[in-house]
Amino acid sequence: MRRAITASDNDAAIRLWESLGEPSTAAVATDRVLRDFGDQQTRTQARQVRPPYTAFGQTAWSLADQTSFAATLPCRREAGEVYSAMGEVVPSQHWGLGQIAGAHFKGGWGPSERGYLVRQFGVIPSPQGRVAVAIAVDADSFEEGTAILTRTAQWLDLHRAGLPAGSC
Numbered sequence: 001m002r003r004a005i006t007a008s009d010n011d012a013a014i015r016l017w018e019s020l021g022e023p024s025t026a027a028v029a030t031d032r033v034l035r036d037f038g039d040q041q042t043r044t045q046a047r048q049v050r051p052p053y054t055a056f057g058q059t060a061w062s063l064a065d066q067t068s069f070a071a072t073l074p075c076r077r078e079a080g081e082v083y084s085a086m087g088e089v090v091p092s093q094h095w096g097l098g099q100i101a102g103a104h105f106k107g108g109w110g111p112s113e114r115g116y117l118v119r120q121f122g123v124i125p126s127p128q129g130r131v132a133v134a135i136a137v138d139a140d141s142f143e144e145g146t147a148i149l150t151r152t153a154q155w156l157d158l159h160r161a162g163l164p165a166g167s168c
Helices: 001-008 008-017 023-036 063-075 076-088 142-164
Strands: 103-110 118-126 131-139
Touching: 001 008, 001 076, 001 131, 008 023, 063 118, 063 131, 076 103, 076 118, 103 142, 118 142, 131 142
Parallel strands: none
Antiparallel strands: 103 118, 118 131
16 A cells, blocks of 8 residues: 555555455445545446556546545544555655645546646645645646646645645
């Protein structure tokens, strides 16, 4: 789990997914966690829609649902190890939210219909508490996407004192 989160290690993510059982069983187990954390909408993709990419990586997860999920993570004891790992992402992935000191985040990227989807979700500290965030861009390339997310995160960092925040 740690390598899947901290280094976006695909092999580690696949082993984690496979540890949940057959794809349909793994999807149901993942959906159960999402429901428990308040996401009643997302349905985890169990079928590989776009080979060779993983089924779970092709799950449609709205930014709003990602933000709500992120807001819940630091408040749930059973999510402690996951939330901790999100604060230890490898330096090579410190674009976007990784530019903000104290951020706990996870990113994802891959080809899209337009070009390249690059996204992150997580929690950033603010003077008023924690701010849950989800950002994404469909760019022409990974490099362009990470540059746009970095500029977005820099704006968030400059304005985080005025963003809605909360605590557990």
